[in-house]
Structures are given as C-alpha cells and as structure tokens.
Amino acid sequence: MEEIFERRSIRKYQSKKVESEKIDRLLEAAVSAPSAGNEQPWHFIVIKDRKRLNHLAEIHPYAKMLKEAPLAIAVCADLSQQKHQGFWVQDCSAATQNILLEAQSLGLGSVWIGCHPAEDREKKVSSYLKVPAGFKTLSLVAVGYPAEEKERVNRMNDEIVHLEEW
Template sequence: MNVLEAIATRRSIRKFTSEAVSEETIETLLKAAMAAPSAGNEQPWQFIVIDDKAVLEKTAKLSPYISMAAKSPLSIMVMGDREVEKYPGNWMLDCSAAIQNLLLAAHSEGLGAVWCGLWPEEDRVAAARELVNAPQNVIPLAVIVLGHPDQDLKPQDRFDASRVRKNTW
C-alpha cells in the first residue's frame, strides 16, 4: 500500500481478534516509529511492548479510553525521555510523529490500531509510569492498542476546505 492510500484509509480500530502479532511485525512497527523526524534528531522516544495478558488488563485501567487493551493481543506504550532532549518540550511532538508512523505501519501490515492518550493527564501519566516501572525522566505519552482487526471501518474523506486559508487568516 502506498503512503497516500495508507493515510486515506487508516481508521482507529478498537476491536481485535485474539491472534498474536508476530515479533517480526512488532519490530517492523518499531522501526517505522523510530524513523520519524525529531527536533535536532534527538529521538527522545522510549517504547514498552506489552503482550502479557495481565499487564494488558492493567493497561486497560489507565484511562476510560483504553479499555479495549484488555481484549487486545498487544499494546505499545510510547514515552518521551527528557534526558535526551536537545530542545526542551519537543519530546511530545517527536513522539507524536513516531506514533503516526507506527499507526500507518500497522495499517500497512493489515493490523488495526488506536492511539490512546495519557499525557497531559497527570494521574494517567503517574499510573502508567508506575505500571511499567519507568524512571521519572520518562513521560508516558500514549498507549497504542494493536492487533488483527475484528471490525471493518470504511475510509472517510475528512477534507474540509473551510479550514484552509492562503497566505493570511
């Protein structure tokens, strides 16, 4: 699938089969995520691959919007590492670019995925950090819940010309 097709047809999938995602596919997704641009090439991301059912069930309780993690075979927590930042505050932008790459790679591999935010909700960030035993300099940004899709959502054209201006407001 070419990149424009992937962008146009990717949807947030929240229902998954129980089929496991292969280690090879997980590595492909992480390579795609780590190919993202970052400020000063700082690459401040850290990833926690979660495939243990007990940990997935705990992940599902981090936020009311991550409940589908309990029934998924895989989640990837994306975190920003402030110790490697060259330009403070850009970790969130950099990790968001990595997440978008990961989502598109998952779609191109025939997987479904949904981006579930943690940051900036401090209670969710703290609970996620505790769940994966992350150090204080690492900030949990989001959980990407993944798996083989058990729903078929049709693409939507979201282009809205009223949101576009030329040269000035």
C-alpha cells in the first residue's frame, strides 16, 4: 500500500539506465491488471533509444521529460480483442497504473503521459511508433531513476465522500 501513497509524478531523471530485470517487472505488473471480461487487450512498446525518446518529447506537447528519461513504455490496445466495447480504456488505464506503482516499488520514478483521447497526440505517437491499424495508444509512461524528490501528499477530503447517496 505504501507505493500507492508515496507515488508521485516524476519529471526529472538521472541518466542511469533502467535494468532489464526491472523493465520485466514493470511489464509483469502491467499484465497483472484487471480487464473487462479478462480480455487483456494490451500491448506494450518499450522505448530505450535516445533518439526515439527525444522525438517523442518533440511530437507530444506534455512529454518533454522524455528528453531525460532513459525509458518509456507505450500502452496500446488491440481493439479486435474487445469483448466489451470501449472498456479497453479502463483495461489499459489499470495496466498503466500498475506500471506506475511497480516503478515506485522498484525505486524508480515515473509519470503517466496521456495520448488517448486527444486524437492529435494519439495519431502522432501511434504513427511514429508504427502502431498497426486497429490498435489505440492510450499512454506513454516515462520511467527512470528520479532526479527529484516529492513529498507525500494526503489528498483525502471528506467533502468528496458520500454515504449511501449524494
């Protein structure tokens, strides 16, 4: 549970590479996410090449941190796998969140970079990464050893919790 409470969006990274074993753990966490009807529509693109990361930082307006991050993972969905129309968004969001939480548990920093539903962003990223037709790119996750520290924040607010009805 501590990973949930300690996780923060990290946008500054050390130049140290993320070890292959840790990348494997991130992907294992991603595919352990729940999915509607157990459809597991996800596919992942692991991006380590500096030129590719820099280019993604240029084509996505909120991905500038990829110029420092040594790793990004694109979370994509195979729309042909849908048993329940449209639930791929929730499925891939759960996979993305699992990557963020596992990164925290491994001493890594990460940040969720949204692609879908912003069509322009999604098209540019998908095109650049050669994502096939019939697939969608939900997110990019920047990952690396953090070069910044952020304090834990308690976001609990009793005014947003309703008992039995609004």
